[in-house]
Amino acid sequence: MYGKIALEEAWAIPENFKAYDVSSLAPKGVIGDDLIANLLDVHGTRLTQMDSNGVEMMVLSLSSPGPQGVTNPKDAEELATLANDRLAAEISKNLKRFAGLVSLSMHDPAQAGEELRRCWGDKTKGFVGVILNDYQSAGEDKNIMMFYDEEKYDAFWKVAEELGAPVYLHPREPTPLIYDEMWKARPWLAYSALGYAHRIGMHVLGIVTAGVLDRFPRLKVVIGHMGEHIPYDLYRIDHKLNRARFPNMPMAKDKLVRGYFGEQLFVTTSGHFSTPALLCAMQEIGSRAIMFSIDYPFESIPNGCVWFDEHVAVSNRDLVDIGRNNALRVFTRLADSEGVHGLEEKGPRECGVGGLGLKKEREREVEYGLYNRDWDKRLERR
Amino acid sequence: MYGKIALEEAWAIPENFKAYDVSSLAPKGVIGDDLIANLLDVHGTRLTQMDSNGVEMMVLSLSSPGPQGVTNPKDAEELATLANDRLAAEISKNLKRFAGLVSLSMHDPAQAGEELRRCWGDKTKGFVGVILNDYQSAGEDKNIMMFYDEEKYDAFWKVAEELGAPVYLHPREPTPLIYDEMWKARPWLAYSALGYAHRIGMHVLGIVTAGVLDRFPRLKVVIGHMGEHIPYDLYRIDHKLNRARFPNMPMAKDKLVRGYFGEQLFVTTSGHFSTPALLCAMQEIGSRAIMFSIDYPFESIPNGCVWFDEHVAVSNRDLVDIGRNNALRVFTRLADSEGVHGLEEKGPRECGVGGLGLKKEREREVEYGLYNRDWDKRLERR
Amino acid sequence: MYGKIALEEAWAIPENFKAYDVSSLAPKGVIGDDLIANLLDVHGTRLTQMDSNGVEMMVLSLSSPGPQGVTNPKDAEELATLANDRLAAEISKNLKRFAGLVSLSMHDPAQAGEELRRCWGDKTKGFVGVILNDYQSAGEDKNIMMFYDEEKYDAFWKVAEELGAPVYLHPREPTPLIYDEMWKARPWLAYSALGYAHRIGMHVLGIVTAGVLDRFPRLKVVIGHMGEHIPYDLYRIDHKLNRARFPNMPMAKDKLVRGYFGEQLFVTTSGHFSTPALLCAMQEIGSRAIMFSIDYPFESIPNGCVWFDEHVAVSNRDLVDIGRNNALRVFTRLADSEGVHGLEEKGPRECGVGGLGLKKEREREVEYGLYNRDWDKRLERR
């Protein structure tokens, strides 16, 4: 599919690695040849791969945990500002192909709002939303976890809603405290295999059940990894959030968690290239609530794109909505006609979807059914 | 789901039964108590059942085969005109709940276009589209079958496109000739169990592959019964309509049958209340190409509605699109703000979808997960 | 479906409530009229509801957390022994309809093995497996969590494998420590809506990745709630358990978590009556790895059975496998021809599956397609 938009794509500045050493995530050969080089790069290998895999636009964000991993408020705020300025500088070199999410320190909700306003005010900076990497760490031992369903954060949500800036909630590692208790003896489960989804899933459900989306009805929240297992459990979640048992739960009494999806809550496919999971999510929350993403460079661009372009068994229309159009409806600045990115909704034909042979060089003739793509290769396995 | 729209709903006038005796379709007890009474009724039992099953609007059409079963052109034209006038008279008594499809003799494409214009001109008649019951019978022995992919019918399609009138292609019984050859020894297969879909499926694919939808790109065609098995076979159909093998096939060389669904080709759920079939259709042609329908009185209204409201496992948004909103996008007169029906698109909450306990009498509190609906009934099986 | 077997069904003795007060789980009206009475009951309301909902066999187990919630080893062991003897006494009154899971204190793996042997030795006690309610609490402040992927527990797993006793891993509440840190401000998420699955999901994946199933290749482990969201995340879990990154992870290097499902790892439908989740699980782990369960009395019997019998859109064969036959293959004592329960595998017809009208009173005639079940009710909504 041509014209794809990818939303959860990491980028880093060297200062970012002070808060979190990513080298442990990636011994050579595990995630590409050089994770750090890939994180620092924008216009080189990254763009080349976008070109050859039908990715028109990447929305970049500072690699996790970013300011959320910095316990000192001043240091966290300075990291956010530094990262935002550096990202704006990179993006502005190629606004047709790149956009960005604003990083924020969440120690002080008012300051977070101010930094967001500063970045948002100038469209040419190229920002289209916010990234928050799960809880804000605080305390000398890094063990204090600040969650954004606490009342004081309404000051921040108010600004995000007012500006129309969608907030992407991204996972991060456990605190030392939790890590010691449960994850230390099984570190392989503590991160992306399981723990990431546990923590961010609880956080986003905390925000929803705290009534944040009710108080700010135009606010949009996005989560990755096919919804951090929430779509699969949605029946049980709604069934068990029984108001007779929990009369003090602040979420609107006449709503279900299910009801926010597609309106204020959205998921992306980042790092979870599973067709059964995607089909399940479509049945539970609907294709309008799902957006394509890769999670580069922690995932391979061709891997995510080959899956999406050729393996996913959904209708043409759903494919282009998930691959492109839904992102324009959620991250509206991408499509802002007075804006800098200037993207427009497209149909299946414009995106080359439907008919595996619908290739640019032979546009007037389509052929269907070639899983082993090229006709002249049908006698040998690729 | 409140606010459903049903599109393939039969109605009859006594004169209709001259062409085709429906009593054989329905010994007492097979389809309700009295099929003929149910066909003749509009504002009685039919409306009562619509009320109690969340059907806001029924689009009525003369029971198959209608004029298509009349071999004499003049008789066929007279039957069409009579039926259209009688239907307009019935509908106009309750335009908020009923609309109609225009019946046409298809012996003479120009006359068909004229009759369509006559009915379409006055919005208060309540017509929103056309019904054609498969091939037009002709010849003394009823064995001539006239199909609308023949070139001369372009004169008719042109009018339908110009007026914006969607055309519903409905199945009918075999000709005596075909009936004798293949179906006579196994009559149970000749009608709705199998033969209906065979004949109308070939007819609609004939129209598509003849290039009718290419020549009239704003024309919309609708078929019932979850697509007459076409969605399930779509991969194979497109794969086998190989242009190298069939260079003279008129359909646009750069299109697949798949590509017309959701744009010019739509299906309804009439009489095929199968969740696996619906899920398959959603994967192949997308939820935007599917619309709810019942096929009353050949199907039971509660049967179709209980299936759709409670058994279908699709997202809230897809349910209301399939149950209502898609119909307003295809049959645009239903939603015409200057029109007589005045229907509007609705969201899941307005339609009471999501949360089985979302009932009018206790609107402020929802509960999820009650397959055995009422709380006080959860200890006994209904 | 007649002949269903339900596997995660709670029962209690008054002494059980010392470790955990369930009344908070169930204000009157939330889960039936009287949760405690329902937990204590076996042969009364419970059996009556089994009869009227097609449940032939319930496998009972002491309500969570049972001995796992008792920090003092001696007290925990005494509670287990007491509960096992009481359960055997109840079950033995009706071995055709009830079986049991052995409760165990897990403070001392050797003692756990001995208690299991004691209960297992006499088939007339009716035990067919083991229940472990997540981690074993220990320590004065209840904050020590003992997980069974620790090496010392091999002594227990060895006995379970030797005896052929499948082990059901059931969730429980958080420790005070974890509760304080993360869940206290949002208690509605701490239990069945989310936290249950988080904790037991980590625990079972800990056991699998620790190589327990490799060291004991005939051992079978069962988890409820449609797999505690693991099936949905299975692609990502396997993808991220990268051996190059985690060379010390003990699980066999030539296996994936996916590969254990259906062989040594099984899920039940308890308390998660979601058709999209079931379809996703079937695509990821296969129907042979899934077994029906209700989670009574925390869930309503008719609610679970109406969902399973009438709403689930799977093939006849899969339905009876999931509803009955798979349980006989996993919990083999249920089917032991020399055993006391004497259950046999059945086909769709024997279970009344396929054709909603296939009812005992009119066995020679079937009818299909009646979502609104009885013919004489097809004109009114039930």
Add this chain to the structure above:
Amino acid sequence: MYGKIALEEAWAIPENFKAYDVSSLAPKGVIGDDLIANLLDVHGTRLTQMDSNGVEMMVLSLSSPGPQGVTNPKDAEELATLANDRLAAEISKNLKRFAGLVSLSMHDPAQAGEELRRCWGDKTKGFVGVILNDYQSAGEDKNIMMFYDEEKYDAFWKVAEELGAPVYLHPREPTPLIYDEMWKARPWLAYSALGYAHRIGMHVLGIVTAGVLDRFPRLKVVIGHMGEHIPYDLYRIDHKLNRARFPNMPMAKDKLVRGYFGEQLFVTTSGHFSTPALLCAMQEIGSRAIMFSIDYPFESIPNGCVWFDEHVAVSNRDLVDIGRNNALRVFTRLADSEGVHGLEEKGPRECGVGGLGLKKEREREVEYGLYNRDWDKRLERR
């Protein structure tokens, strides 16, 4: 997947083309370079492609229509005998990789039974079932169609049941009569795109509803092309075969068509490599009723195998059942321990299923999630 078995694979002798000129099916470049050469070949290109695509066994059958296209009984019988002897001679050269279906003239059911007995008696001939290419043509003008639901054919079905020979019902072209009436003006629909499925679908449903499977309860019938659209329509078919309306339909009154699938009725994937269709079939008829096939040389071997091995999103267990094991349960001679083919059921690991990196050369380590297969290729699109 290693070890696949393919069941609907065409082969021809020059004499076969007298009855039907296949060159029209395949202008150069439409289906491989040379359809006729591919039909005649067994041990050359065909076997090479089987090797490189994980196909262990191909069950060969004379290309359609074979004897069914020969109107003169004696000529038809001679063609069948000739083809059977030639096929046995080819197969016997490599019984580990090839088996065959017996061709039969169906002019005389008794003679058909005798020829089947002759071929079946000697296991070293390698026959494992029967192929019938739809109706038997008769009459000077080829317009007489003989269907096997006629009572006289019980004499043949009796032999097939007695011998345990499954009967594969394969489609063929229309008669001149039917061709003239309906298909001539739209020849692209008359064959594999649509007409094939129409005719053979009616034929097989004719056989089922005539009670053939009731009178011969051990008889097994197989159809290709994902069930000739029957699975998708199964709800409607069963719903509309209403016994009150059709009291004379011979099929057992207490059965539904649905109930025969997986017991006596099976489908293959030949030529319909559609994931949504496969998922729908699995929901309606169950994975045990579905078997892999390609339809070579009318379909490309790599195309079918790449789809099945890499695109189909079903569980490991279902994949190997559909790809191999089900064939051994239906065509039992393939697995006959005293037989000549000696195939055995295999598990996912033996077939290399689960973990795309589970390759022979590095068997001790698996990796998951590589849609873009090889690790060293993850930075470029293949």
